[in-house]
Amino acid sequence: MTAKPRSASKRSQRTKLPPMQEASSEPPLSRERIVAIAVELLDAQGVDGLTMRRLADRLGSGVMSLYWHVDNKEDVFDLTLDSVLEYRGSPETGESPDWRGDVVHMLEDWRATMLRHPWSASLLPRRALGPNILSRLEMLSKTLSRAGVADADLNAAIWSLWNYVMGATLTRASFDLSEEDRAAAQQRLTHLSEHYPTIERSRLLLDNDWDGTFRKGLDFLLDGLSPR
């Protein structure tokens, strides 16, 4: 029987010597190529822009050929997500004296990466934790622990930061897409300022300094986390 590779559909393990590429018409299909093009599509067209047919078109292959390398569409999402979230480690692994700077740097990088691929933000919460995510969490955990956060507080601290970054990135990414909705909301606000006087006055919905707000909130949270 033609044993379709198991759930983790694997490609040929041994590197085969390129068997004479006829012209340079099309490089052979591979999980790497699929993922790369999928990321392009997602970046350009958003989550709904990725269809198996379009993916195959861009790859110059038949649709069903994809399924040799990939289990199904969900699998494509998992792979693209993981590929995008790769973390080029912190500058040095040594003992940095500035734990707070380290945490801020890594979380800002995390956010920036997801904002470069806005679809990733909406995907991440509902998919499993890939190795790249885990190593980020590991780094967080180690740094906080070294900074003196009590063991009993450690998990709560990590999840707090995770939650904050996820919420901030998701919100930012979605608000970006609907500037006009924001205008509409603001108009409703201005018009109904009797109902929402406070947030109307502070112009909550018009604040465009996303980066600054993120940083500020992160500082609040880290203030609360710092061992007193």
Added chain:
Amino acid sequence: MTAKPRSASKRSQRTKLPPMQEASSEPPLSRERIVAIAVELLDAQGVDGLTMRRLADRLGSGVMSLYWHVDNKEDVFDLTLDSVLEYRGSPETGESPDWRGDVVHMLEDWRATMLRHPWSASLLPRRALGPNILSRLEMLSKTLSRAGVADADLNAAIWSLWNYVMGATLTRASFDLSEEDRAAAQQRLTHLSEHYPTIERSRLLLDNDWDGTFRKGLDFLLDGLSPR
């Protein structure tokens, strides 16, 4: 021309006297009924479980009849989301001395509501802000302001709390759905504990005290927000 109601598809405004319901076979279609059944479907089957055909079936109507009352499927999502997030105001509108308790109470209610309808958490970030959400934000803003948070910090404070609640709820809801994935992740962790020693030791992924963790992180954040 048969003027299909504008973008905000409106039903007949004047309440018409029930024109003799033939038996009690089927109450007439209405936006309210559509939304109510849609919520049921979403609660029972999740986001993918809601299809226009299923919705029509449950309502005992033809599929296309829905489109008289509703613009499209997105509209259904907007309406259900807003309907679910209605906030029965804080106990008293007076000046409560315990601002922190008020904030915690309202945010925990928010989270609980969304967890009762897990689909809402994943929908909220990408949809416009409905009136119910706005009034929650207004309440937050007012309370924090009254508590002494500086005007310059107010927006950042509100967004921090928003981000935290969104991230926490989303994460909780999605982890709930994939217990086995968590088990798998944990196994990977245990097996590869050389790579992730710290989070393996703290059993980060096995911590099931979601409510406690949420509360703890919220306390951290509020500590940081409290006027020093």
Added chain:
DNA sequence: CGATGACTCGTACATCGCACGATTCATCGT
């Protein structure tokens, strides 16, 4: 009584993910 407009619904279409089975081709044991 004919016109209007609110409301319902069946049919049809484009698009989607993917199951199935046929097909090609390099490799290897004999």
Added chain:
DNA sequence: ACGATGAATCGTGCGATGTACGAGTCATCG
């Protein structure tokens, strides 16, 4: 040298989806 094996590709087809279109029903009112 030659069949067998299995990796890899792909066309066809199925069931499901959102919704455009236009034909229907029926109460109301000039």
